[in-house]
Amino acid sequence: MPVDPTASTEITAFRWVPDFAAGLVRDLRIRWALEEIGRPYKVRLLDALHPRPADYFLEQPFGQVPAYRDDEVHLFESGAILIHLGLGDERLLPADANGRGRAIAWLVAALNSVEPAIFELSAIDLFNRGEAWTRERRPQVIDKIRERLRLLAEALGDRDWFEGRLTIGDLMMVSVLRNLRNTGLVAEQPRLAALVARGEARPAFQQALADQLAVFAAHQPQEGAAA
Numbered sequence: 001m002p003v004d005p006t007a008s009t010e011i012t013a014f015r016w017v018p019d020f021a022a023g024l025v026r027d028l029r030i031r032w033a034l035e036e037i038g039r040p041y042k043v044r045l046l047d048a049l050h051p052r053p054a055d056y057f058l059e060q061p062f063g064q065v066p067a068y069r070d071d072e073v074h075l076f077e078s079g080a081i082l083i084h085l086g087l088g089d090e091r092l093l094p095a096d097a098n099g100r101g102r103a104i105a106w107l108v109a110a111l112n113s114v115e116p117a118i119f120e121l122s123a124i125d126l127f128n129r130g131e132a133w134t135r136e137r138r139p140q141v142i143d144k145i146r147e148r149l150r151l152l153a154e155a156l157g158d159r160d161w162f163e164g165r166l167t168i169g170d171l172m173m174v175s176v177l178r179n180l181r182n183t184g185l186v187a188e189q190p191r192l193a194a195l196v197a198r199g200e201a202r203p204a205f206q207q208a209l210a211d212q213l214a215v216f217a218a219h220q221p222q223e224g225a226a227a
Helices: 027-037 054-058 078-087 097-127 132-156 168-180 190-201 203-218
Strands: 010-014 042-046 067-069 074-076
Touching: 010 027, 010 203, 027 078, 027 168, 027 203, 074 078, 078 097, 078 168, 097 132, 097 168, 132 190, 168 190, 190 203
Parallel strands: 010 042
Antiparallel strands: 010 067, 067 074
16 A cells, blocks of 8 residues: 555556666655555556657656656656645645745755755766766765755754655655765765654655565566566
């Protein structure tokens, strides 16, 4: 629960990804939110290793996952989907204007102020490893991430969540910070490390992660099989 092949809410996800991406693909963000509110959903699987079907670009202009649909909307981009879900359920987004706006601001901050530098580091470490230019650029990116994390930890302070209660801003920020899971950078900021641990300890997150990883395990390529 709430994965249900008869549900009217549908997300797209990948059938399988390499280990470095498992548990980080962005459908997890939506699975987590849906688990938090107990909304059943079904999953349509796509092949990450082959071009998307041409008609999928009508749903997601960049061919990424997730795309989302329910009885009201067809959406793409995980941030937009989380905002839609939050506007429909106060467990994800406060009803008062200030609380709602600030939670959305933290979601945007995760995507705009924190994630870009993390993406650059991932590109260096995963896709450009060993290239000459990375020797100079990587320390600069690390310094930028450290500064962003320092400021983020100061903003969080001693609160459990950025606005004192769980919102889509926290779901997004925890999801973004998990992209640093193999670097030790989050551990340098104990407040942020505790934030991520709180998010990962939630039953809704654990179920969402288990469901995503179960799909990957079920579609693990056979050794020697053609990609």
